[in-house]
Amino acid sequence: MADFGTYDAKGWVVKVLVSIFLLFLIPASALSTRELARDINLAGKQRMLIQRMSKDVFMIVANIEKERAKSDLRKSMQLFERRLKGLVDGDKELGLAPVKNREFRAQITRVSKLWNDFKLCLKNVLNNKFSQKDMSYVKNNNLQLLKEMNEGVKILVAMNPSTKIVRAQAINLAGKERMLTQSIAKNTLLLYLDPKDGVARQELEKNMALFGKILNGLIKGDEALGLQPTKIPWIRRKLQKANKEWVEFKRLIERGDYKGVVDYADRLLVTMDNVTKLYEKSIQKEKRALALASLVDRFYKEKAKLKRIINLAGKQRMLTQKMTKEALLITLHIGEQRNEAQLKNDIELYDRTLRGFVKGDEELGLPATKNLEVLAQIKRVEVLWEPFKSHAHAFLQKKEINDLKYLLGHNEELLKESHILVQKFKRAYPSEDFLERARKEIVDIAGRQRMLTQKMTKEKLLILLHFDNVKQKLMQTVQLFNNSLKDLRFGNRAKKIIKPTNEKVKKQLSKVAKIWENLKPLYLKDKISQKELFIIIKQNPVLLKEMDKAVYLAETVVEY
Amino acid sequence: MKKFILIICGIVVVLLAKDYKVKITKDLPYVDVEVYGKVVRIERVQNTEHKLRNSYIRTSRMTPPFYIQPFEPVKGVETYGELELLDFIKNRLNFDEGALIDARIPKWFKMGTIPGAVNLPFSLFYAKEYKDDVLEYLGAQKKEGKWNFDEALTLVIFDNGPWDQQAVDEIKNLVKMGYPKEKIKYYRGGMQYWQILGLTTLKDGS
Numbered sequence: 166m167a168d169f170g171t172y173d174a175k176g177w178v179v180k181v182l183v184s185i186f187l188l189f190l191i192p193a194s195a196l197s198t199r200e201l202a203r204d205i206n207l208a209g210k211q212r213m214l215i216q217r218m219s220k221d222v223f224m225i226v227a228n229i230e231k232e233r234a235k236s237d238l239r240k241s242m243q244l245f246e247r248r249l250k251g252l253v254d255g256d257k258e259l260g261l262a263p264v265k266n267r268e269f270r271a272q273i274t275r276v277s278k279l280w281n282d283f284k285l286c287l288k289n290v291l292n293n294k295f296s297q298k299d300m301s302y303v304k305n306n307n308l309q310l311l312k313e314m315n316e317g318v319k320i321l322v323a324m325n326p327s328t329k330i331v332r333a334q335a336i337n338l339a340g341k342e343r344m345l346t347q348s349i350a351k352n353t354l355l356l357y358l359d360p361k362d363g364v365a366r367q368e369l370e371k372n373m374a375l376f377g378k379i380l381n382g383l384i385k386g387d388e389a390l391g392l393q394p395t396k397i398p399w400i401r402r403k404l405q406k407a408n409k410e411w412v413e414f415k416r417l418i419e420r421g422d423y424k425g426v427v428d429y430a431d432r433l434l435v436t437m438d439n440v441t442k443l444y445e446k447s448i449q450k451e452k453r454a455l456a457l458a459s460l461v462d463r464f465y466k467e468k469a470k471l472k473r474i475i476n477l478a479g480k481q482r483m484l485t486q487k488m489t490k491e492a493l494l495i496t497l498h499i500g501e502q503r504n505e506a507q508l509k510n511d512i513e514l515y516d517r518t519l520r521g522f523v524k525g526d527e528e529l530g531l532p533a534t535k536n537l538e539v540l541a542q543i544k545r546v547e548v549l550w551e552p553f554k555s556h557a558h559a560f561l562q563k564k565e566i567n568d569l570k571y572l573l574g575h576n577e578e579l580l581k582e583s584h585i586l587v588q589k590f591k592r593a594y595p596s597e598d599f600l601e602r603a604r605k606e607i608v609d610i611a612g613r614q615r616m617l618t619q620k621m622t623k624e625k626l627l628i629l630l631h632f633d634n635v636k637q638k639l640m641q642t643v644q645l646f647n648n649s650l651k652d653l654r655f656g657n658r659a660k661k662i663i664k665p666t667n668e669k670v671k672k673q674l675s676k677v678a679k680i681w682e683n684l685k686p687l688y689l690k691d692k693i694s695q696k697e698l699f700i701i702i703k704q705n706p707v708l709l710k711e712m713d714k715a716v717y718l719a720e721t722v723v724e725y
Numbered sequence: 726m727k728k729f730i731l732i733i734c735g736i737v738v739v740l741l742a743k744d745y746k747v748k749i750t751k752d753l754p755y756v757d758v759e760v761y762g763k764v765v766r767i768e769r770v771q772n773t774e775h776k777l778r779n780s781y782i783r784t785s786r787m788t789p790p791f792y793i794q795p796f797e798p799v800k801g802v803e804t805y806g807e808l809e810l811l812d813f814i815k816n817r818l819n820f821d822e823g824a825l826i827d828a829r830i831p832k833w834f835k836m837g838t839i840p841g842a843v844n845l846p847f848s849l850f851y852a853k854e855y856k857d858d859v860l861e862y863l864g865a866q867k868k869e870g871k872w873n874f875d876e877a878l879t880l881v882i883f884d885n886g887p888w889d890q891q892a893v894d895e896i897k898n899l900v901k902m903g904y905p906k907e908k909i910k911y912y913r914g915g916m917q918y919w920q921i922l923g924l925t926t927l928k929d930g931s
Contacts, residue, residue, distance in 0.1 A: 332762050397759050446821035451761055454843045456862050464849050465831060598848040599790045600830065663787045723832045724780055
């Protein structure tokens with residue numbers, strides 16, 4: 166025991182300061198699941214040691230293998246004390262990590278107090294100075310010490326997230342069986358010393374019944390004990406072995422073979438200890454698998470969030486063209502009401518998404534952007550977007566040509582800056598995954614196709630409004646869409662676009678190609694009838710939707 | 726009488742026992758593995774007419790990235806065949822003395838994996854913020870800023886097969902992080918060889 170009386174005031178100040186410093190170094194929840202599992206196991210073994218030490222005391226008193234019992238008792242006392250200290254301060258050699266939990270520490274203080282008195286009696290037994298008083302003390306207080314230690318184990322078990330796993334109860338009860346073997350041996354010895362000891366008899370009978378019930382529950386399951394039948398063959402084999410030993414153990418108890426009981430208790434203890442270790446390993450393995458699964462899930466959710474940002478940024482490009490197209494349709498009195506409603510929605514969506522990039526938008530699945538380069542680009546987009554939005558709103562209200570002119574004159578500038586924003590986002594969240602890198606070009610080009618569907622319709626409408634200078638642009642847009650679709654369907658090594666082999670992707674791209682086959686001549690035709698114009702207007706959203714599906718597939722299919 | 730009943734029971738058990746037409750080896754019809762507290766039996770498809778119908782019948786995939794991997798992609802990392810892997814499952818994985826790692830992205834893992842495998846995709850090793858957690862789960866311990874691998878698990882890592890590089894990529898990253906080479910094994914055959922031999926697979930790992 167340390168002599169605290171020799172500490173001077175200065176020493177205490179230093180000690181307190183060091184302790185405070187250490188508290189900052191070690192987080193309160195520093196125990197890893199592996200460390201906690203080890204602590205639970207060793208705290209659990211303390212219960213067994215209490216019974217083992219009590220049993221050794223009665224062996225010494227009864228003069229049964231006295232020297233071996235003394236040696237065992239000495240070892241158990243040292244181990245018990247060291248573990249008790251290790252549970253609070255940690256013990257590298259024993260593999261014990263310090264438990265910082267206040268409730269547990271208070272409980273260990275209670276155990277330590279009881280242990281100090283208990284230990285004095287044990288020392289007297291070891292030094293052959295024991296009296297009847299010492300023996301009575303051990304007999305009357307070993308169960309109290311056991312109870313308090315058990316409370317400590319319960320606190321640790323409650324700290325362990327694996328208690329959610331049903332099989333965790335199996336570890337606890339298999340561990341308890343170790344203690345019961347020693348308790349049974351102890352009570353058998355007490356009865357040898359005093360056959361009329363009613364308490365010992367009662368405890369013996371109770372513990373034998375409990376041992377049998379738990380063992381049976383571990384093998385076949387026991388709802389009341391919260392045990393499911395053990396199906397793991399290698400654990401079952403060990404349990405069958407324990408069962409055989411238990412039958413023999415009971416026979417020895419019934420025969421009153423005290424020496425045999427003592428020997429066999431240790432044999433059964435070893436078997437049950439092995440069973441406990443196997444359960445522990447099984448749970449440890451499951452816990453690791455669950456923890457890794459949760460980690461992987463977290464990683465991919467985070468990744469999906471980043472993909473969503475890039476996808477929404479990509480859609481903003483398409484919206485610049487879609488809004489302009491809708492304004493033109495309204496001007497041409499085509500589906501006026503519907504297009505007004507859509508334009509209003511699209512303005513709101515573009516605006517909300519842009520704000521979401523900066524401040525975050527939970528509903529859209531957008532976190533607030535912290536990247537300075539991206540934020541600077543968003544500012545550039547905002548400078549263009551604010552007047553664009555005002556003119557779009559004004560156009561919706563008054564349908565004035567000046568507002569339309571503004572939209573027509575600035576939509577491509579907004580598209581260009583929106584496109585730069587997509588690239589900045591991609592640079593801010595680089596993907597190092599070589600599988601994704603291999604598909605990057607495909608997803609990019611398929612994504613761009615969505616925007617092109619809107620751009621070409623916008624340009625077609627402009628031509629109808631006699632903006633003849635757009636003709637060349639439309640030709641280029643149609644050509645780009647056409648070539649890109651071909652590349653996506655049949656591959657283009659120079660552009661790093663691989664030919665799809667996935668049936669779903671092939672089918673979807675064929676579907677897009679079929680729609681395009683009917684639409685392409687209409688886009689290229691110099692003069693189109695009203696009927697043909699309506700086909701373009703009706704089929705354009707379908708083309709966009711099907712292309713969007715193709716983008717989704719390109720990103721998500723296992724094998725492209 | 727008791728002996729007689731026991732003999733009869735024995736005969737019944739033998740008669741009812743599954744007759745393995747297709748065994749793993751002469752003396753090994755199956756291997757049991759614990760998966761989330763339940764036992765899964767790894768055995769070969771018993772129908773000798775059985776053929777694969779999934780994407781593992783394909784011979785060629787676009788390069789990059791699907792180049793053929795060397796037998797020993799990282800010097801010092803042992804390469805395993807099916808029997809070494811099955812021995813590992815039986816004698817080490819079942820007793821929590823090692824981990825079987827499917828290095829493929831979750832989409833692949835969910836479609837079918839080797840029973841007992843956990844999914845630890847290679848792409849996770851490119852995210853700095855996850856590396857420490859991964860190493861800790863694999864049994865490494867960080868002390869004073871340095872990793873100690875004394876208690877780290879032995880890992881058997883696999884992917885789709887010799888044409889895939891997801892496992893090799895993961896192994897290279899683990900070695901870079903200091904994971905001892907002798908504690909890493911590469912099952913080169915991967916899901917391709919595993920399935921071509923008709924061995925049991927598990928959807929979603931559970």
